[in-house]
Amino acid sequence: MNRRMFFGTTLATLCSIQRRQPATLGVEVTAYDEATLSALAQMGYRDVVVNDLYAPGLRAGLKRVGLVASAVHVTTPLLYRGIDRHLAAATALGCRYFVCGRVDPEERRTEQDWHELAALFNRAGEAAKKAGLRFGYRVQGPEIDLMIKETDPALVWFEGPVPRARFFAMDVAEGTTPQTGVAGIEHYYVQLKRVR
Amino acid sequence: MAKLDHVGLAIITVRAEVQRDFEGTLRQVAAIGYRDVDMYIYESNLDAPATRAVLDRVGLTCTSARVRTTSLYRGWERFLDAANVLGAKFITLADVPAAERVSLRDYHELAALFNKCGAVAQRHGLTFCYHNHDAELATMEGAVPYDVIVGETDPKLVHFQMDVYWMVHGGRDPVHELRRLAGRVSTLHLKDMQHWPRSGITTVGSGRIDFRDILRTAIDTGIRYWYVEEDAPKGPGIEAIRSAYTYLHQLDV
Numbered sequence: 063m064n065r066r067m068f069f070g071t072t073l074a075t076l077c078s079i080q081r082r083q084p085a086t087l088g089v090e091v092t093a094y095d096e097a098t099l100s101a102l103a104q105m106g107y108r109d110v111v112v113n114d115l116y117a118p119g120l121r122a123g124l125k126r127v128g129l130v131a132s133a134v135h136v137t138t139p140l141l142y143r144g145i146d147r148h149l150a151a152a153t154a155l156g157c158r159y160f161v162c163g164r165v166d167p168e169e170r171r172t173e174q175d176w177h178e179l180a181a182l183f184n185r186a187g188e189a190a191k192k193a194g195l196r197f198g199y200r201v202q203g204p205e206i207d208l209m210i211k212e213t214d215p216a217l218v219w220f221e222g223p224v225p226r227a228r229f230f231a232m233d234v235a236e237g238t239t240p241q242t243g244v245a246g247i248e249h250y251y252v253q254l255k256r257v258r
Numbered sequence: 259m260a261k262l263d264h265v266g267l268a269i270i271t272v273r274a275e276v277q278r279d280f281e282g283t284l285r286q287v288a289a290i291g292y293r294d295v296d297m298y299i300y301e302s303n304l305d306a307p308a309t310r311a312v313l314d315r316v317g318l319t320c321t322s323a324r325v326r327t328t329s330l331y332r333g334w335e336r337f338l339d340a341a342n343v344l345g346a347k348f349i350t351l352a353d354v355p356a357a358e359r360v361s362l363r364d365y366h367e368l369a370a371l372f373n374k375c376g377a378v379a380q381r382h383g384l385t386f387c388y389h390n391h392d393a394e395l396a397t398m399e400g401a402v403p404y405d406v407i408v409g410e411t412d413p414k415l416v417h418f419q420m421d422v423y424w425m426v427h428g429g430r431d432p433v434h435e436l437r438r439l440a441g442r443v444s445t446l447h448l449k450d451m452q453h454w455p456r457s458g459i460t461t462v463g464s465g466r467i468d469f470r471d472i473l474r475t476a477i478d479t480g481i482r483y484w485y486v487e488e489d490a491p492k493g494p495g496i497e498a499i500r501s502a503y504t505y506l507h508q509l510d511v
Contacts, residue, residue: 138328138331139327139328139331139355140358143364166328167300168300168326178332178333182332
């Protein structure tokens with residue numbers, strides 16, 4: 063199955079989710095040219111999560127084809143320096159979620175790193191709340207228990223493959239059985255990296 | 259005229275090989291003749307003492323330990339400690355990703371951050387170096403970001419790893435820049451520029467950059483460390499670094 067077929071059939075299969083609960087089905091986008099965005103819109107997608115807050119022409123490109131970026135994935139340095147400017151850029155893009163999408167392996171070598179990251183996410187969540195956005199963290203593994211425990215439920219939400227408490231989004235991969243009725247799940251994102 | 263007394267290697271050139279076999283690749287690097295390397299602190303999944311043990315076993319010295327911007331914001335002293343375990347003299351910021359430098363204000367803030375990090379590095383016996391690409395050589399909001407960084411950082415705290423290829427790509431003459439920044443450039447990254455297409459990266463010695471003039475000027479200005487680097491060799495990385503070593507080793511400087 064190629065990417066185009068996967069996106070199309072996944073969309074068709076999972077449309078039932080939207081009939082059962084008020085959630086959107088979106089797709090992770092890593093190429094921002096008009097042909098890609100247009101192809102996704104033609105398949106029926108309306109919601110995307112983007113990985114480059116500053117991709118040239120992104121806002122206009124999304125608008126032209128009728129897509130909405132509900133979330134943006136950012137790296138940790140954007141949380142440490144200039145977060146208010148980055149939150150403003152996410153707002154201008156139309157995002158509701160500002161999500162730390164990746165923590166590099168060298169940033170998380172010890173448990174101390176995860177404790178420090180949880181504190182960072184609380185600070186980022188507070189800044190996001192002031193800016194009218196929600197802060198999210200894309201779960202990478204077993205750190206989820208620590209994150210749920212050490213982050214403020216009013217400030218930090220999660221996305222990832224297996225939904226838990228405080229998840230605002232979950233991944234959709236080929237072969238996924240749609241999980242419905244998970245409290246708080248607002249978005250289902252088709253993950254590019256899971257497409258063969 | 260004399261020959262270079264040593265040639266260093268940026269391990270990123272053989273990253274594919276390193277991911278498959280860390281120690282075996284470093285052993286091949288040493289066997290070619292390289293003696294010192296510029297490498298990410300966590301180039302493999304080993305911790306710093308284990309990495310140092312591998313370097314010692316194969317006969318290589320890590321003179322420049324590379325970091326990403328993430329290291330500057332949190333746990334900087336832990337990275338400095340790890341760099342010292344490796345035996346490094348320099349701790350080098352390898353890159354600033356595009357999302358972290360969207361306006362000139364970012365460069366002003368980065369210069370201030372480099373000063374802070376450079377001061378802490380100095381207390382740990384290390385010299386903080388910033389590695390250039392070509393993006394910071396393009397005018398932004400009426401200024402050249404590279405010059406902002408040079409101008410706003412403390413010469414005692416912030417030095418530079420000059421990537422001669424990106425200097426040329428960004429429209430500057432490395433020899434002129436080495437003289438202008440004498441005493442502030444501590445290390446070099448050496449990669450060549452293709453004859454055609456003119457902007458492509460190629461193995462040292464096979465392109466159009468005059469390394470003899472660059473290395474002579476570097477030595478004249480007190481630089482003692484230079485590393486062969488090729489981001490994405492077209493063939494096996496080991497063959498590229500063998501060819502670069504042969505070329506540099508016979509060069510009269």
